[in-house]
Amino acid sequence: MGINFKDARVTVMGLGRFGGGLGVTRWLLAQGAKVILTDLATEDALAAQITDLGTHANLECVFGEHREEDFVHADVVIANPAVPMPWKNMYLQSAWRAGVTVTTEIEILTNQLNRKKVIGVTGSSGKSTTASMIYAGLQSACVPCLLGGNIGGSLLTQLSSINSETIVVLELSSAMLWWLEKNGGWSPSVAVLTTIEPNHLDWHGSFDEYKSCKELLFKHQSEDDTSLTQDAEASFEGLLLIGKHNERNAAVAFLAAISAGADAKRVRKGIQEFRGLPHRLQYVCDGFYNDSKSTTPTATKLAVDAFDDADKVHLIVGGYDKKIGLELLAKQSERVACMYAIGATAPALVEQCLREVIQCASLEEAVIRAMKNMKEGDVLLLSPGCASWDQFANYEARGELFCELVTAAKTNQQVH
Template sequence: MKNVLVIGAARSGIAAARLLKRAGYNVVLTDMKEIEREGLDGIEVFDNGHPECLKERTYEFIVKNPGIPYTAPLIQYFSERGDKIYTEIETASRIAKNFHYGAITGTDGKTTVTTLLWEMLRKKDPRAQAAGNIGLPLSDVVLEHENEKLDVALELSNFQLLGTEAFHPEVCTVTNLAPDHLDYMDSLESYYASKMKIYANCTPQDWFIRNVDDEQIMKYATNIPCTVIDFSLKRDDVDLYTKDGAAWLNDIRLFDVADLKIVGAFNCGNAMMAACMAYKLGVSLEDIREVIRSFHGVEHRIEFVREIGGVRIYNDTKATNTHAACAALSAFDRNVILLCGGKDKHISFDDLKQFDDEVKHCFSFGQTKDHFKEIFTRQTSVGTMEEAFARAMKIAVPGDVVLLSPACSSFDQFRNYEVRGEIFKEMVDRYRKD
């Protein structure tokens, strides 16, 4: 029986360990924290640290939690030793032989495109799944549906793509590229290049949707082995475009733009990518259009929370970089009271300066609270998100928008961006204007 080592016992690590055990491997699971043993029968577990004995064994391959950097000592040791190091996406996709993937990566918009695609795929087959970086490990899907033919909308972070070798989607896209994760990657160039692994194993029959409006995508998307579908929100001399109030794939009318319920031109682009991917995977135009008409957005992404005294409040906690925050700000004309700040990922906030006129006031909080002093003319640094919201509501008048769009990750004060968003929404629900 061949040995495999799974490093990191978060949800994807647990799922990978269980799947590999069922596939006949001798599985060793390790984590720096305590591991809950339930459901891990037959799996050798080492928790509260990585013992030296792990280095004395040989492994068929190693599965690494995508959040663990390659500079971590144990990962570096096995890398220098020449071991194959994958993420659970790679191992799960090798085991599931009959899955059909629409794969989405990029800096922003991944979750919206993935969710829209999943809703469209469900019209074709209710068993269709959304997995990957969106929250459900692909290994969990394989555990339930391994031998079935199944459509999967798969959101992929660059961390997950770095650990792929043979993964092969039938249609894929990179939504956009902007500086992010410079606290993890060696350089901005390596971050951008890692996204392009999404099409590395595609064939001429597969599609890659290329955003020609994005200068960095045009620079890094090279040597593409599959059919390229050029996409633009600015041009109509491409394959995927808007014209006469509709979104088109060549001469195929995908949907009417007026049917979109989600705000912002960038969300029109997200819908176009999802519709194109769904069409490639066999979803009917009627079903694509029905989803477009009924889709009200993704939780935590420019999510309307509540209107209080004529002030509209939006939760955009998923904006963990400046590019995503810029997209949110571009969805509103003026009178935005911006709540931002969080963990410092060593990226510039200069992109936000273009919205200085639209931002009535910025209340910044967390580790980066003072980074916004040079960005906005009207800015105040506070300690916490709760204080930022309270200060915002004191100056808000009817017609204003209060927008939580942090432009930073959450890990200085919150477990993840979802927790940050849930706490914000609870705060809004509890608020009573004097």
């Protein structure tokens, strides 16, 4: 879908908190488009992003609401992939009925990339870490590369730095893949699928729909492309990261990087030296780990699996209800020293767990109660297995608060 954005009337649906809306808005303005940026969040809630964006003669901002006229009178609408069930969204429906082109930031980007130089990564868990491991391996092998997509930010503003040798690593969500397929379909030359388990059913409506969207990553590949899936039995020695699941991530990341032509020895070294991402089994201090990015029960199980003695783990779980089964998450209560449940899913977890679970009104309460119960050698792990949106703006805010609470509590212990 080639679009000339010069003088085009473009509505950007969602500034967002992760940089995609910000990046595409800047890029559109640089192309000469006349942009209306609209977001349901208030100006106060988006203060930091608005300050970062600044002002422009061709930019109009609408916060706290969407206006139908901004969607039906536009030449192009840039949809936010995070909007659930877009086929039911009244504003997008209005745009489609009016014959307006509706696209996404990721489609604009992929249209301008040589797909033969793209590695795409998707999966229910591990996709951010795997994409980052690929990137670390390529960097170690001195391969020009960029990392973008669902992991945050927009690569549109970096297009000028991409040349014929650059490898682009994209983390792709199921929603991004749905949008790419709706407008004709696209697949990278090297496609990596980590895992598939029930997730984002609030967006897709059913597990079958979610699964089919994940598998779209491979649909438009050709015979000379590379398709990789995670091996459940894979191992990878020498990692700084803990957990068998990270060995599986590393193994498929290694294969992806060498499939793109990188030197195997250097790739291995880069992956081994990778220190991990914030909020993914992040070491806070001795005995305390922040795994706030865990938004599925499977991710929480993998986090618990990473510790040799699960019965020494005090586990904080719960959060926003994505309408997925919580049985696996509840089952972790039988393995750990104690489970603490927070958020909207807490009552359901308390009901489903066979062992006693301590229901807490907040993350603050959970940390306090857990630290009182911990014995020498025990571990406190925040690995919610649920999204954060019931109590926090995002999983980063949840993880940052956990780190702050732990640091403050440890400092207070030292003082006394």
